[in-house]
Amino acid sequence: MHAYRTHTCAGLSKADVGETVRLAGWVHRIRDHGGILFIDLRDHYGMTQVLADPDSPVFAQVERVRAEWCIRIDGEVKARAPELVNPRIPTGEVEVFVRDIEVLGAASELPLMVFGDQEYPEETRLRYRFLDLRREAMQRNMVLRSNVVRSIRQRMWDSGFNEFQTPIITASSPEGARDFIVPSRLHPGKVYALPQAPQQFKQLLMVSGFDKYFQIAPCFRDEDPRADRSPTDFYQLDMEMSFVTQADVFDMIQPVIAGLFEEFGGGRRVDADWPQISYADAALWYGTDKPDLRNPIRMQDVSEHFRGSGFAIFASLLEQDGTEIRAIPAPTGGSRKFCDRMNKFAQEQGLPGMGYIFWREGADGIEAAGPLAKNIGPERTEAIRRQLGLGVGDAAFFLGGRASDFEPVAGRARTVIGEELGLTDKDRFAFAWIVDFPMYERDDEGRIDFSHNPFSMPQGGLAALESDPLDVKGFQYDLACNGYELVSGAIRNHKPEIMFKAFGLAGYDEDEVCRRFGGMVRAFQYGAPPHGGCAAGIDRIVMLLADEANIREVILFPMNQRAEDLMMGAPSEPLAGQLGELGLRKLPQG
Numbered sequence: 306m307h308a309y310r311t312h313t314c315a316g317l318s319k320a321d322v323g324e325t326v327r328l329a330g331w332v333h334r335i336r337d338h339g340g341i342l343f344i345d346l347r348d349h350y351g352m353t354q355v356l357a358d359p360d361s362p363v364f365a366q367v368e369r370v371r372a373e374w375c376i377r378i379d380g381e382v383k384a385r386a387p388e389l390v391n392p393r394i395p396t397g398e399v400e401v402f403v404r405d406i407e408v409l410g411a412a413s414e415l416p417l418m419v420f421g422d423q424e425y426p427e428e429t430r431l432r433y434r435f436l437d438l439r440r441e442a443m444q445r446n447m448v449l450r451s452n453v454v455r456s457i458r459q460r461m462w463d464s465g466f467n468e469f470q471t472p473i474i475t476a477s478s479p480e481g482a483r484d485f486i487v488p489s490r491l492h493p494g495k496v497y498a499l500p501q502a503p504q505q506f507k508q509l510l511m512v513s514g515f516d517k518y519f520q521i522a523p524c525f526r527d528e529d530p531r532a533d534r535s536p537t538d539f540y541q542l543d544m545e546m547s548f549v550t551q552a553d554v555f556d557m558i559q560p561v562i563a564g565l566f567e568e569f570g571g572g573r574r575v576d577a578d579w580p581q582i583s584y585a586d587a588a589l590w591y592g593t594d595k596p597d598l599r600n601p602i603r604m605q606d607v608s609e610h611f612r613g614s615g616f617a618i619f620a621s622l623l624e625q626d627g628t629e630i631r632a633i634p635a636p637t638g639g640s641r642k643f644c645d646r647m648n649k650f651a652q653e654q655g656l657p658g659m660g661y662i663f664w665r666e667g668a669d670g671i672e673a674a675g676p677l678a679k680n681i682g683p684e685r686t687e688a689i690r691r692q693l694g695l696g697v698g699d700a701a702f703f704l705g706g707r708a709s710d711f712e713p714v715a716g717r718a719r720t721v722i723g724e725e726l727g728l729t730d731k732d733r734f735a736f737a738w739i740v741d742f743p744m745y746e747r748d749d750e751g752r753i754d755f756s757h758n759p760f761s762m763p764q765g766g767l768a769a770l771e772s773d774p775l776d777v778k779g780f781q782y783d784l785a786c787n788g789y790e791l792v793s794g795a796i797r798n799h800k801p802e803i804m805f806k807a808f809g810l811a812g813y814d815e816d817e818v819c820r821r822f823g824g825m826v827r828a829f830q831y832g833a834p835p836h837g838g839c840a841a842g843i844d845r846i847v848m849l850l851a852d853e854a855n856i857r858e859v860i861l862f863p864m865n866q867r868a869e870d871l872m873m874g875a876p877s878e879p880l881a882g883q884l885g886e887l888g889l890r891k892l893p894q895g
Contacts, residue, residue, distance in 0.1 A: 306327055306379075307327060309327070309329040309377055309409075310327050310328055310329045310377070311326050311327045311328075312326050312327075312328060313328075313348055313349075313350040313351065314328055314330050314346055314347055314348040314350055314351050314352055314353040314396070315348075315350035315351025315352070315353075315394075315395050315396060316350070316351075316396075317353055317382055317396045317399050317401070318395070318396070318398065318399065319384060319398045319399060321382045321399065322382050322383060322384045322399060323381070323382065324381070324382050325379065325380070325381055325382075325404075326379070326380065326381075326382055326401060327377065327378070327379050328346055328348075328353060328355070328377070328378055328380075328401065329348065329375075329376070329377040329378075329409065330346045330347050330348035330353075330375070330376070331346070331347050331348070331373055331374070331375055331376075331419075331439065332344055332345075332346065332347075332370050332371065332372055332373060332374045332375075332376060333345040333346065333347040333352060333372070333419065333420055334372065334420050335370070335371070335372065340358065340359060341356060341357070341358045342356060342357050342358070342364070342367050342368065343355075343356045343400075344356070344357075344367070344370070346376070346378065349444065351394060351395055351396065352394050352396065353396045353399075353400070353401060354385075354391075354396070354400040354401070355378055355380060355400065355401040355402075355403050356400055356401070356402060356403065357402070357403040361402070361403050361404065362404060362405070363403060363404070363405055363406045366406050366408075367403055367406055370406075370408065371411075371412060372412070372415060372418070372419070372420065373412040373415055373419055373436070373439070374408060374410065374411050374412050375408075375409040375410035375411075375412075376406060376407065376408055376409055377406070377407040377409055378401065378403050378405065378406050378407075379403070379404050379405040379406075380401040380402050380403045380404050380405075381401065381402045381404065382399050382400075382401055383399065383400055383401070383402055384398065384399060385397070385398055385399060385400055415436065416429055416432075416433050416436070417429055417430065417433055417436055417437065419436060419439045419440050425437075427857075427865065427866075428865065428871060431857075431863065431865055431870075431871045431872060432871040432872055433872070434861075434862055434872050435872070438861065442858075443858075445851075446847070446851045446853070446858055446859050447859075447861060449569060449847060449850060449851055449859075450843075450847045450859055452569065453565060453569055453843065453846065453847055453850065454521055454843065456564075456565060456568060456569070457521070457542050457561065457565065457843070458521070460560075460561045460564060460565075461519045461542075461544065461561065464517070464557065464561070465517055466517040466518065466519045466544065467515060467517060467518060467519075468518075468519055468520055469510065469515070469518055469520055470520055471500070471503040471506035471507065471510075471520065471522065472500070472506065473499060473500065473523070474487060474497045474499070475497060475498060475499075475500050475505075475506075476497070476498060476821070477496070477498040477821075478498070478500070478501065478504065478505060478821070478822075482501055482526035482527065482528050483526065483527035483528070484498040484499065484501065484525075484526075484527065485498065485499040485525045485526075485527055485537075486498055487499065488887040488888075488889055489887070490886050490887055490888075493887070493888035494888060499525035500524065500525060501524055501525060501526050502522070502524050502541070502543065502840060503520065503522050503524075503543050504758070504760060505760075505822065505824065505825055507543060507544075507545040507838065508545065508760065508797055508799075508825060508828075508836065509824060509825065509828055510545065511545055511546075511547045511797075511833075511834055511836040512799075512828040512829070512831070512832075512833045512834070515547075516546065516547050516548075517544075517545075517546050517547075518543075518544065518545045518546075518838075519542065519543060519544040519545075520543050521540055521541075521542060521543075521843065522540065522541055522542075522543040522840070523538055523539075523540055524538065524539055524540070524541055525537065525538045526538075526539075527868075530864070530865075530866050530867075530868065532854060532855045532856065533789055533845055533848065533855075533856050534856060535844065535856060535857075535860060535863060535864065536864050536866075536868040537864050537868055539842060539843075539844050540842075540843040540844060541840040541841060541842050541843055542561075542840065542841040542843060543838075543840045544557075544558070544838045544839060544840070545836060545837070545838035546836060546837065546838055547834040547835070547836045548834055548835055548836070549796075549835070549836065549837050550796065550837075551740070551780055551782060551796055551837065553837075554782075554794060554796075554837050554838060554839055555579075555738060555782075558784075558792065558794075558839055558841070559579060562736070562784070562791065562792065562841065562846075563575055563577075563736075565846065565850070566734045566849075566850065569850045570734060570850060571850075571852075573732050573733055573734060574732060574733040574734070575733070575734045576598075576733060576734060576735045576736055579736040579737060579738055579784075580598075580737050580738070581737075581738045581740050582596070582737050582738070582739055582740070583739075583740055583741040584739055584740070584741050584742045584743065585741070587737075587739050587785075588708065588712060589604065589605075589606065589631075589708075590603045590604055590605075591603070591604065591716060591719060592604065592712045592713065592714075592715040592716025592717070592718075592719060593712075593713075593716040593788075594739050594742075594783060594785070594790075595739070595783065595785040595788060595789055595790045596737060596739075596785055596788070597720065597723075597729065597735070597785075597787050597788035598735035598736075598737055598785075599723075599729045599730045599731070599733055599735045599787060600719065600720065600723030600724075600728060600729040601723075601728055602633065602634055602635070602636075602719050602722060602723050602728065603634070604631050604632060604633050604634075604715060604719060605631070605632050605634075605692065605693060606629050606630070606631060606632075607630050607631070607632040607689055607692060607693075607703070608623055608628075608629045608630045610630075610681070610685045610688055610689050610692075611623060611630045611681065611685075611703075611705075614680070614681040614682075614685060615680045615681055615682065616660070616677060616680040616681050618705070619660070619703070619705050622705045622706055623705075627707055628705065628706055628707055629705065629706075629708060630703055630704070630705040631703070631704050631705070631708070631711070631712075631715055632689065632692075632693060632701045632702070632703050633659075633701065633702040633703075633704075633715060633718055633719050633722060634693045634694070634695055634699070634700075634701050635647075635699060635700040635701060635702060635722050635726060636695065636699050636726065636728065637698055637699060637726050637727075637728075638663070638699065638700040638722060638725075638726050639663035639664055639665060639697070639698045639699050639700045640663065640700075641663070641674075641675075643700070643725070643726075644661040644663055644675065644700055644702070647659060647661070647702055647718065647721070647722065648661065648702075650718060650721060651702075651704070651714060651718060654714045654717065654718075655714070656704070656711065656714055659702045659703060659704055659718065660675075660676070660677045660702070660703040660704075661675050661676075661677060661700055661701065661702045661703065662674070662675045662677050662678045662686055662689065662690075662700065662701050662703075663675055663699065663700035663701075664690060664695060664696060664697055664698070664699055664700070665697060665698070666697050671687075671690070671696065671697055673686035673687070673690070675700075677703065689701065702718065702722070704718075720788065734786055734787060734849070735786065735787060736784060736785065736786050736791075737784070737785050737786075738782055738783070738784055738785075739782065739783045739784075739785055740781075740782045741764070741778045742756065742757045742778065742779050742781040742782070742783075743756050743757075743775065743777065743778060743779070744756065744757070744761065744763050744774065744777040744778065744779040744781075744807070745774040745775055745777060745810060745811065746775070747775070752812065753774050753775075753810055753811055753812070754811050754812075755811050757779060757781045757793075757795070758779075758781055758793070758794075758795050759807070759808065759811070760795070760797055760798055760804075760825075761779040761780055761781045761795035761796065761797065761798060762779065762780045762795070762796045762797060762798045762799070762803070762837075763777050763778070763779055763780075763798070763803070763807060764777070764778045764779060764780055765777075765778075766800075766803060767800075767802060767803050767806060770803070770806045770807060770810060774810045779795060780795055780796035780837070781793075781794070781795040782794055782795065782839070784839075784841075786849060787849060789845055789848075789849065790842070790845075791841055791842060791845055791846060791849075792839050792840065792841045792842075793839060793840060794837065794838055794839025794840060795837060795838075795839075796835070796836075796837035797835075797836050797837055797838075799829055799833040799834065799835055799836060800829065800833075801826055801829045801830060804818065804822075804825075804826070804829065805818055844856050844859060844860055847859040879891075
């Protein structure tokens with residue numbers, strides 16, 4: 306007999322009745338029924354009920370075990386009485402009478418229970434992650450993650466891609482976030498960086514003649530944490546192809562992503578139509594570049610209806626350059642109570658409020674109500690209603706000013722309205738390609754900087770870079786799903802003269818470009834092919850498939866909100882001698 310088990314805790318059935326078996330696992334739950342001890346014994350695969358009564362030769366030892374002790378038992382498989390069969394588990398028709406027991410690992414008093422659905426503070430869960438991961442939901446999420454990665458690999462191999470691994474220790478690169486820096490011992494005063502993405506390496510692979518590349522790539526970014534983003538590292542499906550257009554990349558990756566969501570989405574509908582929406586239209590209609598298309602609400606510019614109107618706040622706003630009035634339609638939201646609640650929501654978001662109009666049945670037909678309706682009059686309110694396609698029982702909310710000031714709140718308000726009014730279809734995955742991103746933006750100090758991936762090809766090539774940088778669009782694209790960005794990519798800039806010009810507009814002279822990206826500059830001088838690709842966030846994909854709201858629920862050992870590993874104690878003080886070896890010293894704080 307094997308030293309620890311002849312079967313897993315999901316491996317017994319009625320066919321094994323009468324057999325002597327050996328099981329090993331954790332004590333999930335203990336029940337004492339009038340002197341008979343029942344233990345639900347759990348391993349990674351499932352659960353088996355084992356029992357001992359005073360006739361068992363090891364009854365006294367069984368009495369001493371506690372929850373989460375790791376044990377090995379020998380015993381005889383018995384059939385359960387028909388009325389005691391548990392149809393919810395594969396082993397529900399049998400139980401094992403304990404003849405022998407060995408404690409493989411006793412457990413101290415538990416800081417959190419594995420059995421049950423109790424909620425625990427995140428700090429407790431992360432500090433004792435090894436216990437948290439024993440819980441059924443966490444086991445399910447991590448197995449899902451493993452299966453998703455396996456399926457991704459198979460789909461990419463089946464599509465003719467080769468899997469290659471790129472370096473983890475490399476040079477710093479402007480990818481839109483802060484690098485994690487690694488000081489060099491052999492080269493005092495110099496540093497490496499952990500890669501924010503394999504961006505340069507995968508482009509160099511295309512120059513090297515490999516036509517289709519992918520990897521499940523670890524990426525490292527020193528970012529502020531969010532519910533859908535890890536503050537330190539994440540994994541992505543990274544891929545690149547040569548001799549492709551933007552449409553070719555879409556045609557290649559769409560079946561892979563759609564197939565994953567069909568395979569692991571639990572029966573939720575996967576939309577077949579993936580519209581292409583310009584960045585400008587996404588901002589106008591949804592207030593975000595990662596719209597949730599399960600929500601049918603589409604915002605509209607209604608500035609003309611308020612220009613010169615009796616509502617002085619909006620009328621005076623529109624006299625200023627670069628301002629507009631945006632409407633958020635709210636079908637079925639036409640009650641004063643709901644409108645007041647949304648107005649309060651806007652105030653909680655830092656705005657003075659949201660104007661609103663709602664429509665009801667009047668003596669002469671549809672009647673507009675609310676403070677705005679009284680100020681602008683029936684002709685204008687009727688024009689707004691017709692533009693928005695609303696009717697009796699509906700409402701609309703209004704925000705004004707510069708779009709950059711109110712758009713984020715408008716986008717969140719659209720989400721809340723869709724959810725509260727039951728308009729958002731929760732049982733589907735809705736995808737959209739966001740395209741035509743601006744290449745450049747102004748930073749907080751008014752300087753021109755890249756707004757997206759700096760290695761992208763500008764639409765129009767070199768000629769486009771002779772115009773106002775803020776008007777230049779890139780061959781850059783994101784894939785949004787249910788309000789999250791899942792994929793980001795671009796057709797790459799493979800011509801040195803365009804690369805120098807593009808970086809020059811962002812303040813990098815040729816010498817700096819050669820110094821920071823010398824490998825790519827040299828490579829592009831030796832017959833670089835047109836190429837492009839994308840990267841899909843694996844953590845975020847699994848989060849959506851697992852129906853989780855927080856990305857830490859699908860990462861084995863995540864950091865907390867302060868980028869701390871509570872279980873391993875990172876970040877930590879350097880060990881004695883480490884700073885000296887690296888030629889570093891610690892400066893006093895404050």
